[in-house]
Every structure is written in C-alpha cells, then in structure tokens.
Amino acid sequence: MIKCLEKEKVRVVFCYPGGANLDILEALKNSSIRMVLVRNEQGAAHAASGYARVTGEAGVCLATSGPGATNLVTGIAAAYMDSIPIVAITGQVATAMVGTDAFQEVDITGITDPISKHNYLVSDVNQLARKVTEAFHIAASGRPGPVLVDIPKDVAMAEATVEYVPYDRVELRGYKPNLTGHAGQIKQVANLLEQARKPLICAGGGVLSAQAWDELRKLAEGQEIPVVHTLMGIGAFPMNHPLSFGMLGVYGAAPANLAVQNCDLLLALGMRFDDRVTGTVAHFARSAKIIHIDIDTAEIGKNVTPHIPLVGDLKIVLNQLLGRLQSRRHPEWLAQVQGFRRSPEPVINEKGLSPAHVLKALDDLMLDGLIVATDVGQHQMWAAKRLTYRKPRSFLTSGGLGVMGYGIPAAVGAQIACPGKTVLVITGDGSFQMNMQELGTAREQDLPVKVLLFNNSCLGMVKQLQDHFCRGSYAAVNFTGNPDFQLIGQAYGMETFRAVSREGLEETLAAFMRAPGMALLEAVVDWEENVYPMVLPGAGLETMTGLIDIDSI
C-alpha cells in the first residue's frame, strides 16, 4: 500500500498513531514519504486539506480506528463541502472483530458515507493496492473530494503480490466524469454572450479545482466582462484587476452584490449557489439569464435553475467557448459597475483599533506569494474582503462547512507544501482555541507559520447574529476567561507581538511578518464591531445593512 502511495507521488502523510494502524506506520517509516505527527486527528485532515489546496494534489491523512477515525470526521466533512481532494486512511480492528463492538471500533465507512465522495472497507489484502489507487483517482478527478480507505489490522499485516495500476488509468464503470462541454450548449452560451448587454462572471472554487484561471482571465478580458467571486473563488481572478469587483453574497462587498442584481447575464463558473452566496434565492440576479457551468451534474438546478446548464471541466469548457467568441466591449455596463465602487463604505470602528486597520496595513505590505489560511467567524469575512489576493491557491478557508479551527492545521499543510512562501493564519480568539494544539506540530516540523489573532474576547460572528436576530440578547458568546495569548505563543516558541491601537501598527506588523520563525501578532479589537455590509434574511443582495450612508444606494 505504501508503495502505491509512493507511486502516486505522495510526499507527506499527516498522521496520528494507534493500535490499529501500527503496521501501516511501520511501513510508512521505511518509505520515502515524510510523516508529520499532528496533535489531534482533526488537524491531520485539515492539514491534508491545506496541502491539497495549495498544490492541487490529493492530501493524505492517516489515523487509527475508533476515536482516531471519528476525530477525522470534521475534517473530512469540511473537505467534502469545499470539494477538496484528500485521501483519509484509517486503521480498523481485525476483520474477525468487525461488528463486535471491539475496543476502538467504529463503523467509519458508515459514519463518513454522507460526507465523503466515496469510501472503502478493504477486507482482502489482494484488493488493497487497487482500492488505494482508486481512492486517489476518485479524490482528485471530476469534482474533487475526500475518499476514505478503512483497513482492518489483519489486512494491513497480510502480504500479497499485486500488479500496480496507476491511478489515472483506473477504470470504474460507475464513475466517469463528463469533461467536455456539449457543443450545442457551448454554441447557445456563445450566442447569449453576444447578445448580453450587461454580462457578469461569477467565479467559484471550481475555477481553482480545474486550474482554469488563465482561461477565466482570457474570457473576462476578451469580452470585457466584470468578475465577482465567491468565498471559495478567491484568487481565481486577481483582485487588483480593473475587472474584479469583489466577493458577492450575504457578507459580500457592495459593488459585487450590486453588479449581480443589475446584470442581464450571469455566467456562473464552478459554483453551487450556496445560500450564503444567493441570499434569498427568489431575488437573486433577478434580471439576469443564468448560465451555469459545473463539472457536477447534480449541482445543475439544485438551488437555482439556469437558463443554460453546461456540464464539464471548466478548463476544457472555457477553452471550447473561447474558440467561438469574438472580442467584445461593454463600456456602458462597465461604467455602471465602476459606479458601484463608489457605493458607501461599510461601518467600522474608527475610534479604536479595527481589524480593517490591521488588514489595510497588511495589504499595504503587498506580500507577494503570501498564503492566507483563516478560521471561521468575523475575521474570516474581513480576511476575505480586505486583502487583495492576486494569485490562485493563496486563500485557504472552510467555506461550506464553516469549521472553526481550520486555520492553523491548514497552514501547517500549506507550509509543508510550500516551504519558501509566507503562510499566515488569520484567526480569532474563539477559533484559535479550537485547534491551537497544532502549533505544536508546526514547531516540531520547524514551520515558520505566522498567526494574526484578532482578540475581541468574544465569539464575534455569533454575537453579530444575536445583535440582529435576538435583539442584542447575548448568550454564550463572551469569553471572560481567555488565556494570555502572548504566553501561549511563547510556550510554543513563537515570537510574539501585540497591537492595541493604531499607533505603531505598521511597524509592529512589518516586524511580525519579517520574523524568521513562528510568530504571533495579537490585535486587541473591540467586541462590538460587526462585519458589514450584511444582507438580512428575506432580502435580495442589493439590500445591505451596515453601510455608512444607506440612502445613497
């Protein structure tokens, strides 16, 4: 099995040991693959995901049976929701013990059924190599996703001589992703694009999975079409490009949301019309015809019924489409969308230190090749909107599942994949405490991960929801017993910094980012600050709360 991993060019496995995976670990130790020992199996799954996001290759994690396997579950679900290729390998109790409630036994294939692209319980050693290569094939092809391989102890110990089939030559009769777009539909899309007066492109995470960013750029520039993106689509199109208008959605940027509500043709690329993207579906892009291009047939018509559906690999489909298009200009529409940039700014805390100030200073450093991994909450939305991402695979976040505790382990995976780049975790005091133990992994592996921690002693995003939906009656959101984060950072051997006001902020930030090893910058911010603008339930995307001058829209 380990030979298969080597042949699949697996360079690193994020692992945690236990009684049921001893044999696999031993084989791994004698291989060319780097073993990274995490602190909790959830960290292994997130690290594999972070690794996969920056490389585009499947990340691999390994856990033991029972609690090891269940600890992976959150990470597998996160990868499933965001279509990230990971192969999760779990040890299992011996075949004869399966089903007897043996020590550390759980039915992990049953548990991960609804949250994995596919899974296997391998009961015959002769099947093992084949199942492992199939797992890599399924995880990385089509719409990517997590695949779990559960290996009973006796199967892992047994020996067999098998023929190796590389994963790109695996044939499965029940699994044949559609890669090429239907020629008739491509023609219809080209016709609609020619007729459109106000076309808009919405780029989702599929652009990154399909590595179709160059094609996207050619399409946008050649047709002069403004581009907005989803949370997962950050980096698909450079945010400093004149045609980029930011993130759409419930917490999206005003220009992006206004562009969506005013366009007459929406070209949705590799996205799934999540409720955080559309707001109230009935109002979404109400004056537009929608073209939905995605590799997954099941996404077509799931949330929004498109006028033209087009199933295929985005890179291939966009190339097919580009071959049919003449260059076009939309000066009036572009002027209108540019006008949306002048829409009011979101409300921020101008008195004290706002995350907006910190992120502005960070953005001014213009760090090329910076990779940002976030946790989940207010800081995630600020990090998504207030930094100018220019490169694909530079923003790692748990979009679909929204799992707090993603940032640090994802950064570990990303830093291992890209040793030469600066990897920055942007987190809050809530999320930080969900998986801060993975700082131990970073330290052990000598990874110079940077952590920017917005400390408001509060679970800010939930507090914000309670502001709006519970009339400001706060329940279970205040942390009155937070630890001293400086000491926590020091305990993990980090260089620590603290910012409490705007004074000296730029210098502190620069010193923090320049630190040669692991570093922590704790920015103490006001707990009352909210993420704005925000679209409240029942409203269309154009109705945004929390802009300075709401009447002028």
Add this chain to the structure above:
Amino acid sequence: MRHTLAVLVENSPGVLSHVAGLFARRGYNIESLVVGETEDRTISRITLVVEGDERVLEQVSKQLNKQVDVIKVNDITEDETVDRQLLLIRVSADQSNRQEILQIVEIFRCRIVDIGRRSLIVEATGDEAKIEAVIKSLRPFGIQELVCTGKVAMVRGSK
C-alpha cells in the same frame, strides 16, 4: 407523482445502504424496494418505487448517479413496462367458505400453496392493480397474515 427507478449497482456490501441513505437524507420514504442479482453477477438491480416532488426526485436521481458504485439510474415511470409483485396471504378458511375462496383463487389465477385446518396460504403474482384486487377479495374472509414484495419491472420490447 409516483416514480419507478431502476438502478444498476455494483454487487458489493454497503451499496444498498448508500442508495437508501440518499433517499433518507432528503426525507424521502421509499415505498418499495427490490434488490437482486442481474444477468451479470457483479451487478445488482435495485427497483425502487418512491413518491414525491419532481424537483427533489430529479436531485436525488442525480445524486444517485454520482455514487461511484451506482452504474446507471433509469426512471422507467413513463416507459411501457411489465411489472410484477409477489403476494403471500394467509386467509381464515373453514368448511363453509373454502369453496368460495378456491373460486376467487381460480378467477385471479392465484395458487393455494399451503392448507391448514383453519386457514389457507394463497400465492399471487401480478401488477399492483391485481395484487390490490386479490387482497380486497380475500379480506372478507379474514386476513391473518400478509406479506408482499416490492415491484420488479422490465421495459417492454426489444432492447
């Protein structure tokens, strides 16, 4: 509307639970389900009857198609099909009404497969309408036990 789906799947453990799980997750009640091997022993066929909203059903069919161990999904609701269910029914019977029951059995071309002192077991095969009619006709005698399979179906004509 009621739909009949013919689903070809890999004949391996866990596949049925994958398929059934997809329906359960959408809050769908499966009315009937029959699974068995096909002419190719590595492939099983699941015949499912479900009732529900078109949009949701289309979504479930697509999700089914996405499963790695699902080979093909056919909605055969609109097709001309031969469909059959198998019914076993234990009816109360004594000297006084046995003849009458035998007549009914003959009319419906069912079979008596077991005789007890106070009951008979009747076997019937047929489409849904016939099965319902058999049950209705035998009900007045007193049904002690009833078991019925789901529907198996095959599209008419040559392939």
